[in-house]
Amino acid sequence: MANFIIEFNRDLFNTISQHLEDNFPNEGCGFFLGKEGTPRVVTEVLPVVNSKEGDQRRRFEIAAIDYIKAEQYALTNGLNLLGIYHSHPNHPAIPSEHDRKQALPYFSYLILSIQNGKFAKATSWRLQETTQQFEEEIIHINKLKLT
Numbered sequence: 001m002a003n004f005i006i007e008f009n010r011d012l013f014n015t016i017s018q019h020l021e022d023n024f025p026n027e028g029c030g031f032f033l034g035k036e037g038t039p040r041v042v043t044e045v046l047p048v049v050n051s052k053e054g055d056q057r058r059r060f061e062i063a064a065i066d067y068i069k070a071e072q073y074a075l076t077n078g079l080n081l082l083g084i085y086h087s088h089p090n091h092p093a094i095p096s097e098h099d100r101k102q103a104l105p106y107f108s109y110l111i112l113s114i115q116n117g118k119f120a121k122a123t124s125w126r127l128q129e130t131t132q133q134f135e136e137e138i139i140h141i142n143k144l145k146l147t
Helices: 010-023 064-076 097-102
Strands: 005-008 029-035 040-048 080-089 108-115 118-127 134-141 144-146
Touching: 005 010, 010 029, 010 040, 010 080, 010 108, 010 118, 029 064, 040 064, 040 080, 064 080, 108 134
Parallel strands: 005 040, 005 134, 080 108
Antiparallel strands: 029 040, 029 080, 108 118, 118 134, 134 144
8 A cells, every 4th residue: 555645835725625615516626736756746726617517516527628738737837737626515525436437547636525615624545556446645735734
């Protein structure tokens, strides 16, 4: 079992939580970029619009053009596209089976539980290529462990 760690500064984490609170009761989503290593260090956040047609309260979708723009931004700025964040409105911050099936092994998947419009809890996950199961990643905010 690997010991994955991802590190955010407080302002970037607040940008994510505010974006997801603003999207409540729908799921919000976006990308985060930074430097690969141990730990992964997030230096940029790119909020995007949930492009899922229909009910966005239980699903999110990122448009292909938004993914391409994020990849181009990363390349232009010498960063790695580290992962995707999204919210679970009025649900726990644990990945659903749908989340697992959509996941790619390299990315970190940050999930924020937004309860009644307010941030409640965050978890981060990485899909293991061999088992196709999620492994939880430790989140540090300004090097303080988030539990």
